[in-house]
Amino acid sequence: MTHPAMEYKNVTGRIYDIQGYAVHDGPGIRTTVYTKGCPLRCLWCHSPESQRRELELGYLPVKCLGTDLCRDACVSACPEGAISRGEPVKDLRASGMIQKPAIDREKCSGCLKCAEACMTQALYASARDTTVDEVYDRVIKDVSFFKNGGGITISGGEAMAQFEFTYNLSKRLKSRGIHICLDTTGFAEAVLFERVLPYVDLFLYDIKHMDSARHEKLVGVPNELILSNARFIAARGGALQIRVPVIPKLTDQESNLRRTAEFCLSLGEAVKLVQLLPYHKTGRMKYDRLGWRYKLANVEPPDDVFMGGALAMFQSYGLNCQLH
Ligand code: SF4
Numbered sequence: 675m676t677h678p679a680m681e682y683k684n685v686t687g688r689i690y691d692i693q694g695y696a697v698h699d700g701p702g703i704r705t706t707v708y709t710k711g712c713p714l715r716c717l718w719c720h721s722p723e724s725q726r727r728e729l730e731l732g733y734l735p736v737k738c739l740g741t742d743l744c745r746d747a748c749v750s751a752c753p754e755g756a757i758s759r760g761e762p763v764k765d766l767r768a769s770g771m772i773q774k775p776a777i778d779r780e781k782c783s784g785c786l787k788c789a790e791a792c793m794t795q796a797l798y799a800s801a802r803d804t805t806v807d808e809v810y811d812r813v814i815k816d817v818s819f820f821k822n823g824g825g826i827t828i829s830g831g832e833a834m835a836q837f838e839f840t841y842n843l844s845k846r847l848k849s850r851g852i853h854i855c856l857d858t859t860g861f862a863e864a865v866l867f868e869r870v871l872p873y874v875d876l877f878l879y880d881i882k883h884m885d886s887a888r889h890e891k892l893v894g895v896p897n898e899l900i901l902s903n904a905r906f907i908a909a910r911g912g913a914l915q916i917r918v919p920v921i922p923k924l925t926d927q928e929s930n931l932r933r934t935a936e937f938c939l940s941l942g943e944a945v946k947l948v949q950l951l952p953y954h955k956t957g958r959m960k961y962d963r964l965g966w967r968y969k970l971a972n973v974e975p976p977d978d979v980f981m982g983g984a985l986a987m988f989q990s991y992g993l994n995c996q997l998h
């Protein structure tokens with residue numbers, strides 16, 4: 675007979691991080707597993723490395739020793755000639771100047787040979803492939819920290835886009851009685867939500883815009899499937915923590931926020947909490963690391979007065995609502 679753990683051995687997934695002591699990804703203290711790949715392209719995405727399923731080349735200049743010290747390891751590893759010695763810059767570790775690599779993203783094919791050659795991981799792959807077993811063994815070490823209703827959150831990207839991995843990881847962790855949150859855009863087939871529902875204690879569920887055409891402009895897909903899946907989960911007894919990004923001029927119109935509140939109310943007792951997420955710029959530097967353009971450079975976070983008003987409005991509907 676096969677040991678129960680063995681059946682998960684060959685279920686693989688692509689993840690870009692695992693973080694312990696997470697306090698913003700559901701109740702209590704949690705460990706969050708971040709999967710890579712997402713069908714949405716939110717303009718304000720603060721995890722651009724999570725979007726594409728493919729591995730990308732990241733570059734963290736602060737870790738770079740300079741091409742002299744490395745004897746051009748990354749420059750000569752590149753088969754496309756996409757890396758050259760950059761302009762001399764001040765060496766922050768010692769006096770003098772060093773040259774760091776200049777990456778021509780147009781020429782880069784994403785082969786990641788330079789990342790393999792880079793000993794300091796200044797050049798790195800944006801994710802790695804793993805198995806349910808490996809992730810289970812890693813996160814189970816954190817069990818003693820899961821205080822105040824904490825547990826594991828499977829996040830993304832879009833965790834449902836790697837369904838077999840997410841499903842099997844949830845199932846395995848649930849067999850140990852661990853509290854599971856699934857952080858999702860809701861953009862997946864309803865039948866998949868039906869399968870995973872028995873193993874998920876709480877869905878962290880984004881409602882980004884109530885107007886479908888506007889939704890598609892902002893995130894790349896319409897909202898009908900997302901709204902119908904929220905209704906589906908609620909009707910089948912699932913618990914939802916709705917998250918509403920408040921992005922100035924993009925999602926913060928009063929009419930949109932009111933429609934969102936009304937939608938949350940229509941889901942009844944399934945909605946345990948509504949969280950308003952004010953726009954912030956903390957993900958911006960990640961775009962630089964990937965060599966991508968950050969499209970919301972001119973957008974400023976909403977002020978406290980606005981967020982206080984939005985909070986009061988949601989609460990006026992009788993919703994349990996808080997600022998994130
Ligand atoms: S990117 Fe890596 S291999 Fe290239 S110079 Fe910097 S530390 Fe050396």
Ligand code: SF4
Nearest residue numbers: 752782783785786788
């Ligand atoms: S990932 Fe890009 S820059 Fe790095 S070795 Fe491959 S082609 Fe060159």
